[in-house]
Amino acid sequence: MDLPTIVKRTALYFAVAVVVVIAVFPFYYAIITSFKTGTQLFEVNYFPTSFNLENYQSVLGGRHFIRNIGNSIFISFVTVVAALFLAITASYALARVKFKGRGLLLMTILGISMFPQIAVLAGLFELVRFLGIYNTPWAMILSYTIFTLPFTVWVLTTFMRGLPIEIEEAAIVDGATPWIIITKVFMPLMWPALVTTGLLAFIGAWNEFLFALTFTVSETTRTVPVAIALISGMSQHETPWGAIMAASVIVTVPLVLLVFVFQRKIVSGLTAGGVKG
Amino acid sequence: MANIQFKKLSKTYDNVKVIKSVDLEIRSGEFMVFVGPSGCGKSTLLRLISGLEEITSGDMYIDEQRVNNVIPSKRGISMVFQSYALYPHMNVYDNMAFGLKLAKSSKEEIEQAVLNAAKMLQLDELLDRLPKQLSGGQRQRVAIGRAIVRKPKVFLFDEPLSNLDAALRVQTRLEIAKLHHDMKNVTMVYVTHDQVEAMTLADRICVLRDGRIEQVGTPAELYESPASLFVAGFIGSPQMNFINGDIAAQYQCHTLGARPEHIEVVAEEDALWSGTVIHTEDLGSDNHLFVEIGAKQPVVVRCNGKLNTDIGTRVHLAPMASQLHFFDENELPIRQS
Amino acid sequence: MLASSELSLQQQRARSAFWFLAPMLIMLFCVAAWPLLRSIYFSFTDTSLTDLYGGQWVGFDNYLSYRELSSGRILWRGTLADPAWWNAVWNTVRFAFVSVSIEAILGVLVALLLNAEFKGRSIVRAAILIPWAIPTIVSAKMWAWMLNDQFGIINDLFLTLGLIDHKVAWTANIDTAMISVLVVDIWKTTPFMALLCLAGLQMVPKDIYEAAKVDGVHPIKVFFKITLPLIRPTLMVAIIFRMLDALRIFDLVYVLTPNSKATKTMSVISRENLIEFDKFAYGSAQSSLLFAIIAIFVALYIWLGKLDLNGEKN
Numbered sequence: 001m002d003l004p005t006i007v008k009r010t011a012l013y014f015a016v017a018v019v020v021v022i023a024v025f026p027f028y029y030a031i032i033t034s035f036k037t038g039t040q041l042f043e044v045n046y047f048p049t050s051f052n053l054e055n056y057q058s059v060l061g062g063r064h065f066i067r068n069i070g071n072s073i074f075i076s077f078v079t080v081v082a083a084l085f086l087a088i089t090a091s092y093a094l095a096r097v098k099f100k101g102r103g104l105l106l107m108t109i110l111g112i113s114m115f116p117q118i119a120v121l122a123g124l125f126e127l128v129r130f131l132g133i134y135n136t137p138w139a140m141i142l143s144y145t146i147f148t149l150p151f152t153v154w155v156l157t158t159f160m161r162g163l164p165i166e167i168e169e170a171a172i173v174d175g176a177t178p179w180i181i182i183t184k185v186f187m188p189l190m191w192p193a194l195v196t197t198g199l200l201a202f203i204g205a206w207n208e209f210l211f212a213l214t215f216t217v218s219e220t221t222r223t224v225p226v227a228i229a230l231i232s233g234m235s236q237h238e239t240p241w242g243a244i245m246a247a248s249v250i251v252t253v254p255l256v257l258l259v260f261v262f263q264r265k266i267v268s269g270l271t272a273g274g275v276k277g
Numbered sequence: 278m279a280n281i282q283f284k285k286l287s288k289t290y291d292n293v294k295v296i297k298s299v300d301l302e303i304r305s306g307e308f309m310v311f312v313g314p315s316g317c318g319k320s321t322l323l324r325l326i327s328g329l330e331e332i333t334s335g336d337m338y339i340d341e342q343r344v345n346n347v348i349p350s351k352r353g354i355s356m357v358f359q360s361y362a363l364y365p366h367m368n369v370y371d372n373m374a375f376g377l378k379l380a381k382s383s384k385e386e387i388e389q390a391v392l393n394a395a396k397m398l399q400l401d402e403l404l405d406r407l408p409k410q411l412s413g414g415q416r417q418r419v420a421i422g423r424a425i426v427r428k429p430k431v432f433l434f435d436e437p438l439s440n441l442d443a444a445l446r447v448q449t450r451l452e453i454a455k456l457h458h459d460m461k462n463v464t465m466v467y468v469t470h471d472q473v474e475a476m477t478l479a480d481r482i483c484v485l486r487d488g489r490i491e492q493v494g495t496p497a498e499l500y501e502s503p504a505s506l507f508v509a510g511f512i513g514s515p516q517m518n519f520i521n522g523d524i525a526a527q528y529q530c531h532t533l534g535a536r537p538e539h540i541e542v543v544a545e546e547d548a549l550w551s552g553t554v555i556h557t558e559d560l561g562s563d564n565h566l567f568v569e570i571g572a573k574q575p576v577v578v579r580c581n582g583k584l585n586t587d588i589g590t591r592v593h594l595a596p597m598a599s600q601l602h603f604f605d606e607n608e609l610p611i612r613q614s
Numbered sequence: 615m616l617a618s619s620e621l622s623l624q625q626q627r628a629r630s631a632f633w634f635l636a637p638m639l640i641m642l643f644c645v646a647a648w649p650l651l652r653s654i655y656f657s658f659t660d661t662s663l664t665d666l667y668g669g670q671w672v673g674f675d676n677y678l679s680y681r682e683l684s685s686g687r688i689l690w691r692g693t694l695a696d697p698a699w700w701n702a703v704w705n706t707v708r709f710a711f712v713s714v715s716i717e718a719i720l721g722v723l724v725a726l727l728l729n730a731e732f733k734g735r736s737i738v739r740a741a742i743l744i745p746w747a748i749p750t751i752v753s754a755k756m757w758a759w760m761l762n763d764q765f766g767i768i769n770d771l772f773l774t775l776g777l778i779d780h781k782v783a784w785t786a787n788i789d790t791a792m793i794s795v796l797v798v799d800i801w802k803t804t805p806f807m808a809l810l811c812l813a814g815l816q817m818v819p820k821d822i823y824e825a826a827k828v829d830g831v832h833p834i835k836v837f838f839k840i841t842l843p844l845i846r847p848t849l850m851v852a853i854i855f856r857m858l859d860a861l862r863i864f865d866l867v868y869v870l871t872p873n874s875k876a877t878k879t880m881s882v883i884s885r886e887n888l889i890e891f892d893k894f895a896y897g898s899a900q901s902s903l904l905f906a907i908i909a910i911f912v913a914l915y916i917w918l919g920k921l922d923l924n925g926e927k928n
Contacts, residue, residue: 015727016738023742023805026756029767033759044770090638093631105635111912112646114855116862118881119905122656122888122898123649126666146645153638166362169329172623174376174427175350178630184375188366207749209865210881214889225751229869241759248752255747263740270806271813331624346622 027252034245041242055246064219065247068227072251075137075223076205079144080198087152087197088190092182094153095160096168106157113150117210120146128215139215140223144208148201155200155269159193160186196269199262203255224251279340279353279430279464280305281326286335288321288488295321297488298335304481308457308465312475312511313485320435322485323468327356327433339431350379355424356433359440361416363408363423369395370404373423380427394422397459398452414445421456432460434467438474454478472512476500484508506608509534515565515579517602520572524550530611534602537565537579541595548593550576554586568592650905657899663892676899693899701875702883702900709792709879710860713799718853720800721807722845726837728808729815739809746805754869757798761785791876795867799860807852814848815841858911862904880904 032045037054059065093099094106128139163186171185212223222230228247231240259266281303288296295318303309311319324330325337328349337344344352363372370391377387395401398418408416417437424432434453438446454477457465469475475482476496484491484499484507492504496512503509509517517534525533545551552570566586567575578594586592603611621629657676661669673679678692693699728739745753760767763783772778784794818841826836864881871877878886884904888897
């Protein structure tokens with residue numbers, strides 16, 4: 001390697017290092033903080049200084065945090081399954097059957113996925129009250145459909161358009177009805193897409209805040225983001241930062257693991273939803 | 278046994294007529310090849326038979342039954358696709374059995390049919406492989422097997438050889454010919470753009486151009502008495518020489534057609550045309566000479582065996598009088614009485 | 615009605631398509647269309663949170679109305695005459711514009727970096743996904759802690775580096791609250807932008823760059839003349855996506871800078887009125903206005919993106 005190349009390589013690795021540090025540092029700092037207690041919290045340290053699990057014990061032991069995690073898992077899971085179930089058949093129709101107004105319908109669905117959630121909050125509040133599901137997980141499951149369903153329909157439609165038409169035609173000649181085509185021919189080919197969209201929808205539901213904040217009142221029905229946002233001490237100056245960071249780490253670690261495992265799938269799902277249009 | 282009839286069949290896509298009022302009868306047990314340049318409507322016509330495309334106007338009958346609105350699986354047809362279109366997640370056995378399973382055949386029946394077809398196509402050893410574990414030729418055989426298993430009355434092929442390499446193409450062509458021989462009762466309709474495939478496989482060929490039928494006939498009929506300039510040019514390789522102008526005028530026609538194999542190199546005194554060789558192609562068995570005789574295009578002459586003619590040599594040519602073709606201004610043949 | 619055996623293939627498929635779409639459409643109607651219509655309806659009434667069905671039609675009063683006082687002075691009322699609303703509009707637009715611009719620039723730069731060849735590229739790619747995957751609430755809390763006025767690491771770092779001479783209450787201070795929100799949002803969403811741009815970059819055929827290299831074109835010129843035009847469609851879509859997202863921002867502001875006039879956005883003020891201040895109808899009017907603004911952007915997106923909605927181009 002000649003000198004300019006070495007300089008270039010060094011600059012490249014330096015830039016990469018800066019980007020990675022900025023991306024990862026807040027999470028890293030949260031982890032460090034979560035292991036500190038008492039007055040240790042008030043000393044600024046760039047590297048780990050203590051390893052104390054007290055914060056984790058207090059978060060998991062006290063209040064309703066485990067219950068909140070359970071709520072989040074249940075809500076996200078049911079939301080995703082329901083969205084995928086409704087989206088698979090719908091996206092087949094949108095991707096593979098020609099009918100009048102198909103373009104308009106897709107446009108509407110795309111529009112709904114960009115809805116400001118606040119615009120439906122009043123109406124949804126009324127609906128949730130009317131159905132008697134206020135302050136229950138079902139309020140969130142119902143309301144999260146507004147962003148998970150259009151998203152899954154959109155991505156799965158994009159994916160299904162990419163499946164070879166001749167395979168479907170072969171199935172038609174073999175006597176398969178549209179339902180059989182979906183369940184017996186396309187479904188087995190769609191697992192990668194289902195995993196990707198399911199994962200993204202899951203993360204979306206897991207992270208949602210506005211509806212969860214509005215449709216829950218008691219500590220036992222809250223989801224994790226609401227619980228974390230509302231953790232508070234005795235007064236403004238006694239914010240239990242150690243506990244907040246511990247709770248943050250607990251809910252973030254699974255997501256970070258998912259990101260590392262499914263990195264490629266997530267990226268492909270994001271781009272399918274965003275770029276291909 | 279099934280014959281297929283088209284009566285004033287038309288197909289329109291987005292206001293573009295791709296099939297223009299076609300009348301045709303495909304006889305029972307016949308091997309019919311649709312041939313023509315790309316965009317001529319041959320694939321569309323096949324898809325209309327299969328039912329994958331809807332007929333815009335006109336009628337289609339299979340065995341005297343009007344099938345315009347009959348769904349593909351109820352037409353007694355099977356289809357082999359260009360891309361094979363095997364189900365990627367099913368093994369060879371399940372690929373072939375899928376249609377029968379949907380038709381609710383009994384387990385024994387299915388097994389019997391699949392094993393028979395597998396044996397016929399030498400797929401016995403491959404039954405539990407997935408398509409991705411097969412070679413191109415094997416995939417093509419599975420696709421054919423899947424079609425056979427359904428015991429169709431009509432067998433449809435949509436350019437089945439175009440994804441294979443040259444050697445495999447000849448071999449598979451042979452297998453399809455054998456299939457036709459073994460399944461005498463089954464009507465076969467085959468689409469290709471390759472006139473060699475058409476000539477070698479067909480009982481009858483239907484030449485299409487711009488959504489219309491140019492000519493229907495046996496390979497020999499098409500070769501010997503093409504119904505138009507287009508057919509004359511399409512069938513035969515190398516292509517028929519077309520000569521206009523003064524030379525054609527001597528024969529009282531607008532265009533004179535002479536196949537390369539029907540022109541001989543002769544001694545100067547027997548010659549009708551003379552010219553210089555501007556290019557040669559030595560194919561081993563044949564030699565093709567490109568001779569400039571004063572027409573718009575050089576005339577191609579096909580000579581048997583080695584000839585060792587250098588470029589620039591002056592040669593003398595004589596067409597075989599009985600094998601000439603004459604066409605008028607409308608590109609239609611002039612029958613010489 | 616024809617028996618199903620007499621239906622042609624296309625008719626059968628159209629019929630199945632209808633049944634396949636129906637559940638999704640009913641669901642979307644229930645959770646999107648109906649609540650939206652109800653919200654808009656509420657905005658024309660005086661409905662209150664505690665008495666959802668007792669509202670009276672009041673026309674445009676929640677939006678704008680005026681009353682002439684006996685003194686002859688005209689008194690304007692309603693959202694459109696409310697300085698707090700216009701403050702929120704200004705905050706939202708400012709936030710959306712600044713954050714999306716910076717994210718777009720940083721996103722392209724990070725994408726270019728990730729498109730280069732170096733060891734551990736896939737791990738780095740996963741690492742920059744972390745900010746995207748962390749729940750917004752959690753990242754707001756993490757940054758709130760880092761930006762803490764007394765014990766925050768940012769103040770410590772900046773003091774050490776000499777960038778500031780006294781500790782700053784980043785999130786509480788009127789002058790810096792918006793900057794805090796911007797920093798966290800940019801940190802969190804630049805990865806999304808970068809990954810979309812990266813996908814766009816990877817669709818650019820490599821031989822174009824090789825040709826430019828052979829021709830001896832300067833790298834910066836290559837970027838502006840070749841790379842940027844080629845990823846522009848992707849980038850435009852990403853920008854508009856982000857723009858729509860930024861215009862409806864709620865959670866980050868709500869948690870990072872609670873009750874700060876300097877950052878309160880349209881979503882925050884709408885919800886405040888709807889739920890917390892029991893001005894249900896007034897909040898509905900504000901949320902409906904936000905919807906109208908976003909609807910305009912969506913129309914713009916569809917028009918700009920010239921979407922291939924029927925999938926017929928390929």
